[in-house]
Amino acid sequence: MYQQLKNIEIFKSLSDDSLHEFAKHAQDINYPKGTILIRADRVEPHFYVLQSGIARAYSDGENQQITFWFGESGNVLFSFNSYINNKPGYENIELLEDCRLIQIKLADLFSLYNGNTEIANWGRKMAEQELIATERRLIDRSFKGAAERYQEFVNQSPALLKRVALKHIASYLGVTQVTLSRIRAGK
Amino acid sequence: MYQQLKNIEIFKSLSDDSLHEFAKHAQDINYPKGTILIRADRVEPHFYVLQSGIARAYSDGENQQITFWFGESGNVLFSFNSYINNKPGYENIELLEDCRLIQIKLADLFSLYNGNTEIANWGRKMAEQELIATERRLIDRSFKGAAERYQEFVNQSPALLKRVALKHIASYLGVTQVTLSRIRAGK
DNA sequence: TCCATTTTTTAACAAATGTAAAAGGATGCT
């Protein structure tokens, strides 16, 4: 497990000691395509790292479903509200392909945070990077038109474009599927 | 300074020891209304806590300015990209009233993070709370119409409504000032 | 108070996006 973690980008900033600590609590696990790994109405007691496959996080509304995050190999994956506030969250996470995951209990992760300064700072930086990326997306919604946001998605995530249904990409970009079709048709 | 920090909500989860550590590096500072405290094109070497007054963060585009954050008494205030990546950021921060601030050098904050597990976890939680709030706003842009977003702003931030120019609130909500006027007129 | 400046509202029109429904494609299962 130590060797496995060592090859994951997000762990590369950690010392060997911290990585061994992580490895003690980490499990390798597989789930098939279509699995709803995390449900909005439950407290999810695990934290995951995607090793292969892709996933999406979405929120259910009255008559629509909003996809607001995609995860690829190497990304961390958890229920924000479980992780941060120990409450049921607003997001579901669905595996869009068969996935191989690292699984760690939140309780174990938190004791690592409390007992190891390096890991606490690792967790801090992880949250900060997500924060800055999310804020950029929020700002881009005001600055850029839907066509431009689509072009950026194509440039930055060509792999996702091929593997994810367009209806999910549409809601990720903040438009309806009809609008995305229009953009793609170049009209 | 220790007594002063002790009364700020965001520091209340810290032990006395950690608070004394903070106090060693904290300074009390005042700036007048209109000050551009943080500029997008510079690395900002400080981290601030607002003690009184209000502020906004905004990003400049070609022909518009997007306000994406408001700060009130008790909020932390920093340049994300300076703080997180040590690079010039995308945001300016303007003081909308005379403000009293706590100022701490980022270099000092980072050494606190690296030397004190409790403070590292405090910083982690701070980033996590901002993250969850930002993500909610992003999701709400898709789920809710502009009129509903305005109503929520009115309910959640009545103080800001009175003290901030409507043009800034409009861009915070992701609409033009004309649209916000229409919403307010109930049309 | 008066004036200049800034902010907010209103109006008319244009553009972008949403909605609903239908048709065409693609996919997966038996």
Place this chain on the structure above:
DNA sequence: AGCATCCTTTTACATTTGTTAAAAAATGGA
């Protein structure tokens, strides 16, 4: 292969929001 299901595109129309310009209202200083 054939069928059912789901995804994507297209069309027509409605609605929302943006743009530009002007007027009204508020603000701040001399």
